[in-house]
Amino acid sequence: MKRFVLAWLFRAAVILGLVAVGGALTVVLGIVPIKASSGHFRLTRWFLHFAKQQSVKTHSMRIEPPFSLDDPRQIQIGAGHYEGGCRPCHGAPGQPAPVLPQFMTPKAPELSHAIEHYEPRHLFYLVRHGIKLTGMPAWPASDREDEVWAVVAFLRKMPAGGEARYRELVFGEDAPTDAPAVVKRSCARCHGGDGLGRGAFPRLAAQREEYLRSSLEVYARGERQSGIMRPLAASLSPAELDAAVRWYTARPAPPGRGAGSEEGRKLAEQGVPARKIPACIGCHGPRPEAIHRGYPRLAGQLPAYVEQQLELFRKGVRGGGKYVDLMREVVDDHMLTPEEVRAVAQHFGSLSTDP
Ligand code: HEC
Ligand code: HEC
Ligand code: HEC
Structure with missing residues (x-):
């Protein structure tokens, strides 16, 4: 009995070995077709589609939208x-x-x-x-x-x-005819030809030149993560980047929208000394003294965008240019509450422009 089983095991091993050698040979000799021109057999197509659906269902359990x-x-x-x-x-x-x-x-x-x-x-x-x-x-x-x-x-x-x-x-309205080609082709559909962001995207109009330039460079290198902006920024030639930045910094500043609260104003102008939160206007303006050219203006920025960026800072995933650590310190150590974030975002959104 024992010998009988051993004999069968031996035969099975030989057959498996032959199949493996045969398989390896078809690959090594280049017999397996990798051509896309023939499509898949109907059975292969069904099998791959089935496997894909099952895998997606299993791996996406418990995922919820934020x-x-x-x-x-x-x-x-x-x-x-x-x-x-x-x-x-x-x-x-x-x-x-x-x-x-x-x-x-x-x-x-x-x-x-x-x-x-x-x-x-x-x-x-x-x-x-x-x-x-x-x-x-x-x-x-x-x-x-x-x-x-x-x-x-x-x-x-x-x-x-x-x-x-x-x-x-x-697509929004067409960009003005004197906009550079790159703006018409690659930017205006989201940020608008006027840089006001079509109600959904960040406002670029009258933003600081050095900040816009640095943002595009860090997007392109993936140091500020965005799957939307990365391919766009990476596709720009130096001349195109320059043309887009010049166009948007020269657009008239965004008009203020809505009314900010007293809480938001105080936070922006004074911070919260008890929790060591600095005044935002110290770096972002508006204030009588000039502000650093690499720091972004927030006046007139879309509140939903400001909230979203603060949330990314809070999670520790908002990259940025060479001054970003200054902002990380503001958010990491002494977190603003969600109510404060909303209030300060509304406040900046209601301001029309830097003096
Ligand atoms: C370079 C081409 C390419 C790009 C770009 C691309 N896809 Fe696909 N996508 C494919 C191919 C090819 C398949 C088919 C895969 C398959 O049948 O298993 C596919 C499959 C899908 C499927 C699954 C379809 C199904 O029936 O199972 C979805 C959903 C999808 N893509 C959405 C998107 C979205 C949304 C984007 C943009 C964010 C995108 N794709 C970008 C090529 C692309
Ligand atoms: C598909 C829509 C879309 C297009 C097209 C687009 N952008 Fe953006 N842009 C976005 C989004 C969304 C963000 C915010 C990304 C994030 O969360 O960091 C953004 C952010 C930016 C920022 C950073 C703004 C800030 O305040 O930090 C700059 C600069 C920018 N885009 C420039 C451009 C330029 C220049 C072009 C054209 C080459 C362009 N974008 C094309 C959607 C777009
Ligand atoms: C010490 C300087 C400093 C202070 C104070 C400061 N920030 Fe910033 N902040 C920065 C810098 C620098 C950046 C730009 C980082 C980058 O992307 O390179 C930034 C970026 C931001 C952005 C993203 C802007 C955009 O267009 O994407 C928001 C929103 C922001 N800060 C909100 C605030 C708020 C709210 C406060 C006050 C509670 C504040 N900041 C205080 C330096 C500062």
């Missing part, structure tokens, strides 16, 4: 990114499918079917991590899951809105 996916600002941010970061492969409502991605294996699909069948956390997982061996890229800033959720917020609305809504979300 904000409401109906937030119009997040939807607009997601739409702005979709146009540059996803449409070239997946197409957009009312537009002909892009040609080259149809010759990929697997093809980059039109997304309305996926959007209907996946839950938001599944879409988040796919966009955050990409899909191996398919050409579907991962999010290019690993600490910016908030940006990935903005894309998911937009995806959920994309099929229903149709072409007109897509264009309305993605």
Whole structure:
């Protein structure tokens, strides 16, 4: 009996060995086809799709969005990114499918079917991590899951809105004709030709030149994380970067919006001495003395953006230029409460301009 089992084990080992050698030979001799031109067999396609769905479901358990996916600002941010970061492969409502991605294996699909069948956390997982061996890229800033959720917020609305809504979300008014080509082509659709940010994006108008320049450089190098700004900043030639920075710093300052509270004003002008929080205007203005050219103006900045940046500082994921450590000290050690953050953001948003 024992000998019989041993004999069978021996035969099984020989067969497995032959299969392994055969497999290795087909690879070494280059017999395995890697060509995309033939597509996948129907069975392979089904199997890969099934494996993908199961993997996505398992790995996205317990993932929750950090904000409401109906937030119009997040939807607009997601739409702005979709146009540059996803449409070239997946197409957009009312537009002909892009040609080259149809010759990929697997093809980059039109997304309305996926959007209907996946839950938001599944879409988040796919966009955050990409899909191996398919050409579907991962999010290019690993600490910016908030940006990935903005894309998911937009995806959920994309099929229903149709072409007109897509264009309305993605493109604002045309930039003025005297704007540099790079601004018209790559910046205006989000920041506006006027640099006022279309109600969703940071305002660049009348921002300090050195700060804008340094921000674009650190985005391009990934030292300030943003999966939205990194590819855009990295694609600029030195001349284009210069033209964009000059254009935006010369735009008229943003008008103040809304009314700030007394609490917000006090915080900005005096800080909270008891908790060693310094006055924000000491570095950001507005104040009678000149402020450092590398420190950003906050007057007229979009409150939702100011809150978001303070949250990134609080989490320790907001990179920046060579002076960023000054700001880290403000936020790391003596954290502002969420109410204080809101109040100070509203206050700066209500100011019209630096004196
Ligand atoms: C370079 C081309 C490329 C870019 C850019 C790209 N994708 Fe993809 N994407 C693909 C390919 C190819 C697949 C198909 C993978 C598969 O079938 O397994 C895919 C799959 C997907 C899927 C899953 C579809 C399904 O049915 O399972 C989603 C969702 C998706 N992409 C969303 C996005 C979003 C959102 C963006 C932009 C942030 C994006 N993709 C950018 C190529 C791309
Ligand atoms: C798809 C929309 C989009 C486009 C297009 C875009 N931006 Fe941005 N930009 C953003 C978002 C979103 C942020 C905030 C990112 C973050 O959280 O750090 C930002 C931030 C910035 C900042 C930092 C602002 C600050 O106060 O720190 C600068 C500078 C900037 N963008 C310049 C540009 C320039 C120049 C272009 C054109 C080459 C451009 N952006 C194109 C969306 C966009
Ligand atoms: C000692 C100087 C200093 C003080 C005081 C200071 N900051 Fe800053 N802050 C900076 C610098 C420098 C940056 C720019 C970092 C970078 O991106 O390079 C910054 C960036 C910021 C940003 C991001 C701006 C943008 O456009 O992305 C916000 C928001 C901000 N600070 C809010 C505040 C608030 C609110 C206070 C007061 C509680 C404050 N800061 C006090 C130096 C300071």
